[in-house]
Amino acid sequence: MSASESETQARLLAQALPFMQRYENKTIVVKYGGHAMGNPELGKAFAADIALLKQSGVNPIVVHGGGPQIGAMLAKMGIESRFENGLRVTDQKTVEIVEMVLAGSINKEIVALINQTGEWAIGLCGKDGNMVFAEKAQKKVRDPDSNIERVLDLGFVGEVVEVDRTLLDLLARSEMIPVIAPVAPGRDGHTYNINADTFAGAIAGALNASRLLFLTDVPGVLDKNGQLIKELSVAEAHALIKDGTISGGMIPKVETCIEAIRAGVQGVVILNGKTAHSVLLELFTETGAGTLLVP
Numbered sequence: 001m002s003a004s005e006s007e008t009q010a011r012l013l014a015q016a017l018p019f020m021q022r023y024e025n026k027t028i029v030v031k032y033g034g035h036a037m038g039n040p041e042l043g044k045a046f047a048a049d050i051a052l053l054k055q056s057g058v059n060p061i062v063v064h065g066g067g068p069q070i071g072a073m074l075a076k077m078g079i080e081s082r083f084e085n086g087l088r089v090t091d092q093k094t095v096e097i098v099e100m101v102l103a104g105s106i107n108k109e110i111v112a113l114i115n116q117t118g119e120w121a122i123g124l125c126g127k128d129g130n131m132v133f134a135e136k137a138q139k140k141v142r143d144p145d146s147n148i149e150r151v152l153d154l155g156f157v158g159e160v161v162e163v164d165r166t167l168l169d170l171l172a173r174s175e176m177i178p179v180i181a182p183v184a185p186g187r188d189g190h191t192y193n194i195n196a197d198t199f200a201g202a203i204a205g206a207l208n209a210s211r212l213l214f215l216t217d218v219p220g221v222l223d224k225n226g227q228l229i230k231e232l233s234v235a236e237a238h239a240l241i242k243d244g245t246i247s248g249g250m251i252p253k254v255e256t257c258i259e260a261i262r263a264g265v266q267g268v269v270i271l272n273g274k275t276a277h278s279v280l281l282e283l284f285t286e287t288g289a290g291t292l293l294v295p
């Protein structure tokens, strides 16, 4: 390493202290998207970042997705799948696969990665400790031609209606780092598939998190020309959804950011999970990454 490289590294490390102090004992919810997963080196870097947060006295909570991985499993099993407004239409067979992939394989992979750093992660879903309850989603859409509003029937897609903090508060005081899959029961006894972004937003809101970070596969919200928007207001976000600049999976993400700000989360950022150590770069350096949502 050259002298100037060492100097840069030392400066970055020294810069981290005030940020570490700022976030001490604060809750930071990190949503780890399915598109950000898959590269073993990046996975290790992600796990190391979460471990370092815990060691620094922060209370990190990981909520993960796994959309592409669910899609691959459904395809393998010959089950067709489609999305409406960024949400997977989920029948009984699909919800069983969703639970298997999210709360089973992906959840345990992330837990194992964090545990390999020497920290203690615990894998959960909304069902554990009566943490989250859901209801069938009542997503409304307006037909652009007739301007008539209708409710989408998405099957067993859920909306979070209740978060009980008991288990998460207990874990915050322990060595354990919760890693949560976005599956939750309904009071009606059904299991619901919940978009991981909205699930993360509900957890962050219920815990009055200091930060909610969304790790995805793009640098943040991009404008019509594919350029990164560094700061996005709620009104601008609505306009970009309306004119189609924000589409697909970015819709629930941005809608969740808006909800989370309303629920009192202090900072909400969408950033590139394909950049190694993006969590640390965002939280512990002056050079913020991605798109910051502002009121």
Ligand SMILES: Nc1ncnc2c1ncn2[C@@H]1O[C@H](COP(=O)(O)OP(=O)(O)O)[C@@H](O)[C@H]1O
Pocket: 032, 033, 034, 035, 036, 065, 066, 067, 068, 197, 215, 216, 217, 218, 220, 221, 222, 223, 245, 246, 247, 248, 249, 250, 251, 253
């Ligand atoms: N304006 C936009 N800016 C950035 N990404 C967008 C935009 N509109 C749609 N997208 C899409 O949203 C995707 C991220 O959402 P999603 O696929 O749900 O990711 P994740 O699995 O990380 O939650 C991007 O890969 C991109 O294809």
Ligand SMILES: CC(=O)N[C@@H](CCC(=O)OP(=O)(O)O)C(=O)O
Pocket: 032, 033, 034, 035, 064, 065, 066, 067, 068, 070, 086, 087, 088, 098, 157, 158, 182, 193, 194, 195, 196, 197, 249
């Ligand atoms: C209702 C709904 O769409 N649920 C999502 C849950 C996983 C998810 O959100 O994963 P990403 O964060 O990787 O997109 C799904 O079935 O794909």
